[in-house]
Amino acid sequence: MEYLYTATCLFGLEGLLGQEIDDLGFRRVETIDGRITFAGDENGAATAAVNLRFAERLYLHITSYTARTFTELFDGASDVPWEDYIPKNGQFPVKGHSIKSTLFSVPDCQKILKKSLAVRLGRHYGVKFMPETGDLYQVEFFILKDKVSLMIDITGTPLHKRGYRPERVTAPLRETLAAALAKLSRPREDVLLWDPFCGSGTIAIEAAMMMKNIAPGARLRFSGEATGLFPANSWNDAREAAIAAELTETGFRARATDINPECVRIAGDSAKRAGVSDIIEIFEKDALTIETGGMRGTIVTNPPYGERLMTVDTAEQLYRDMGSHFKTLDRWQIYVITQNEDFAQLYGRRPDKVRKLYNGMIPCYFYQFFKNNK
Structure with a gap:
């Protein structure tokens, strides 16, 4: 049927x-x-x-x-x-x-x-x-x-609530959107993914779950299970199949860093709950001091903006500083999501692509810089 x-x-x-x-x-x-x-x-x-x-x-x-x-x-x-x-x-x-x-x-x-x-x-x-x-x-x-x-x-709790992030955290980015940003950045085993404004670590965690083939609902319960509308064994069968398909080894690595030590702590706890702490380095660091270390890398991040964490003027200066510093990350790709329509002008570079996305009902812009030569 x-x-x-x-x-x-x-x-x-x-x-x-x-x-x-x-x-x-x-x-x-x-x-x-x-x-x-x-x-x-x-x-x-x-x-x-x-x-x-x-x-x-x-x-x-x-x-x-x-x-x-x-x-x-x-x-x-x-x-x-x-x-x-x-x-x-x-x-x-x-x-x-x-x-x-x-x-x-x-x-x-x-x-x-x-x-x-x-x-x-x-x-x-x-x-x-x-x-x-x-x-x-x-x-x-x-x-x-x-x-x-x-x-x-048949889901009950919205699917973006994966269960790894503390309920008390007021996070600006839904897990589903973070997963999309990670996917659009084309994560690869030989390329480091780095979120230098990691907050609760959602982008790096979602990327790591994707690369370890961890299904987002493999350890969740759904309202449809109690309805009797579907075979009772189908739910556990689906969960067991998903868990069996998870990868224990992957060459993919991510870094989630933030200048706020509380964010670093929360991101670390969330990564452990998500089962990806083994492939994410999480530590305190100023985003404007990161270096390539001779590695290939991709920046995927949601920097602070004027309505959150800092004033509009401070946020705009941060975007200028990002443009000045990130251009030193030779051949790295840069992906930035923000509500600021003027980000590219402030950043000082024309993006290769801009994609309009929504965080809930809030319009955002995903700026993609594919070439980052000095």
């Missing part, structure tokens, strides 16, 4: 997410901004949840239909055999989004869909009120240009 799944991602990462969906053997059905729908079998939920590195959430896609009135919205949902998915005591809260659609009020759409599901389920189970005392079946709707998609969330 074929299942449809929908994976969401940060804007700008659709290409990376689509490629890993292909690599896992799924068939892509539809790609739109921030989400990809794909087909797989009953084990696909576990395989995708455990292995997708660039996805934010994963859903079981239930149905799609057109609705321009609340009656059409109600009736379209009512046609779904929800009793095949949600048991008598299941909790089924409804939330979602509406974009460029006639039905633009999200709270009103929530109420209509909740009522439609409750009426259908109540009629099937022979009750006036659904108790909702059991496991969670989070129903999500997404309305784009009057096309309604109804889904059930």
